[in-house]
Amino acid sequence: MKLNIFQFKNISLLDVAFCIFFAVATNADLMVNPILWWGSIALIIVTQFILNRGKLKFNSSKFKVWIFMFLITCTLSIVYSINRAISIDQLKTLIILALVMIYVESELNNLNSIEKMIMLYVIGVGMTLIYVLLTQDLNQFQLAIHGEASTGRWNGNEIGMNAAMALILILYLFPKAKNPLLKIYYIIVVTASLYLIYWMGSRKTIVFFILGVCGVILLRRPKKIIRNLLLVCCTITVSWNLLMEIPSLYQNVGWRLEALTYSITGKGKADSSTLLREKYIKVGIESFKESPLIGYGVGTFSEINKAKTNHNTYSHNNFIEIAVGMGLIGFIFYYWIYIYLIMKYLKLFIYKRTSFLVSVLFIVFVLYLVTQVGLVTYESLIQCLLILFLYKAIEFSQSSYIKGR
Structure with a gap:
């Protein structure tokens, strides 16, 4: 009898362990507690x-090659880093992420297992998200x-x-959920997510x-x-x-989107946040030109920024952060996997061998790549999971296509 992965009776102790980790790793209050984090x-x-x-299943894969190449680059950057303490802290975070990703990958054996991990x-x-609603002053x-x-x-x-991210993934997960309690939980998460998006006021x-949502509409039934x-x-x-009227x-989000369009089109006045981030990008480009090959050490943009703008903060731009920290070499070692995954997906799409799961993962992967213009994501759990999920989903889709020929 075929088991449905969206029913609670099929959840193992290891699944619970992953779920607990995801809850802790995305909670800013819990992850600073060493007992909860390391536990x-x-x-x-x-x-x-x-x-x-x-x-532990430890098969070689391009995903592992990508992780190890980037970790080695980060490790070597400590030798010439302008602030070794910062670089070492960043490397520790990346090593922990890599370790968790290896364990996650070991549990991904087919498309169903990817769906289960997404659900977790x-x-x-x-x-x-519910914790934030209950404990934080959103004002x-x-x-x-x-x-x-x-x-x-x-x-x-x-x-x-x-x-x-939760909202878009639930668009895929909700129709597949058989357990009524899980459906109720999804509805609660959707409600909490929409409310938090409203209060966060983040244009990205x-x-x-x-x-x-538009991507899901386009790729759910691509023939129409x-x-x-x-x-x-x-x-x-x-x-x-709705956002403008x-x-x-408008007060929470609309005016910031309006300012963003002014920044892109050059018509009107950009807000102070946009102008400040444009300054950080300028600092990053100038610094990159001074050390284009190897950079200044992973995570050190904040040090350069402090010296040049008196703002001790990161670049708010993943491309700049990596280029400044590890130069062109580190930039290539990090971003080659993106080009690889995009090319692989397009090949599957052209030959009509993609599933809706692969398409949804590709949508959020590309959108998250675009948001790197305004976010630093190379040490993000979401980013690592997206790359891993899409890589494995494409791999399984290719395998089934080859077997079916």
Whole structure:
């Protein structure tokens, strides 16, 4: 009898361990607690060790090659880093992420196992979103946009992106859910996510969410081109009008999108946040030109930025962050996997060998790549999971295509 992975009875102890890790790793309050942080990682390792009798599947893959190449580059950058303490801290984070990804990859054996892991991620991040609603003063995030308040450990962009990611993935997961309790949980997460996106006021999050929905519409039934394009146009038009015409939406998000369009088109005045980030990009480009090959050490942009602008902060741009930290060599070692995955997906799409799961993963992967213009993501759990999920989904799709020939 075929088991349905979306029913709770098929969830193993290792699945629970992964879910707990996702909940802790996306929660800014919990992850700083060493007992919870290291405990959640240890739980995965110990549970996997017990269930698999001490064996860890460690097959070679391009995903592992990518991880190790980038880690080696980061490690070597410590030798010439302008701040070795910062670079070592960044390397520790990347090593932990790499370790977790190796354990996650060992559990991905087919497309169904990817769906299950996505479900576990959504459940885990959903716990974090609900936690934020119950414990945080959301007004502070709006004030923080204007520099009038501090949100402590929490970052509005990260909360917003977690919420937007959960929403898009639930669009895929919800129709497949058989357990009514799981469906109710998804509805709660959707409600919490929409509310948090509203309060975070992150334009990247709004754009990511709207374009993500449009992507799902386009690729769910790709043959219905005219219908899909009409739905996408309606979605974008309605969304823009709502954000610009409803006072509360405009006050929280709309005006920031308006400022973003001014920045892109050159018509009108960009907001202070956009102007500041443009300054950081300029600092990054100038610094890159001074050390184009090897950079200044992983994670050291903040040091350069402090010296040149008196702002001790990262670049808010993943391309700049990596180029400055590890130069052209590190940039190539990091981004080659993106080109590889895009080319592989397009080949599958042209030959009509993609599934809806692969297409949804590709949508969020590309959108998250675009948001790197305004986010630093190379040490992000979401980014690593997206790359891994898409890589494995394409690999399984290719394998089934070859066997079917």
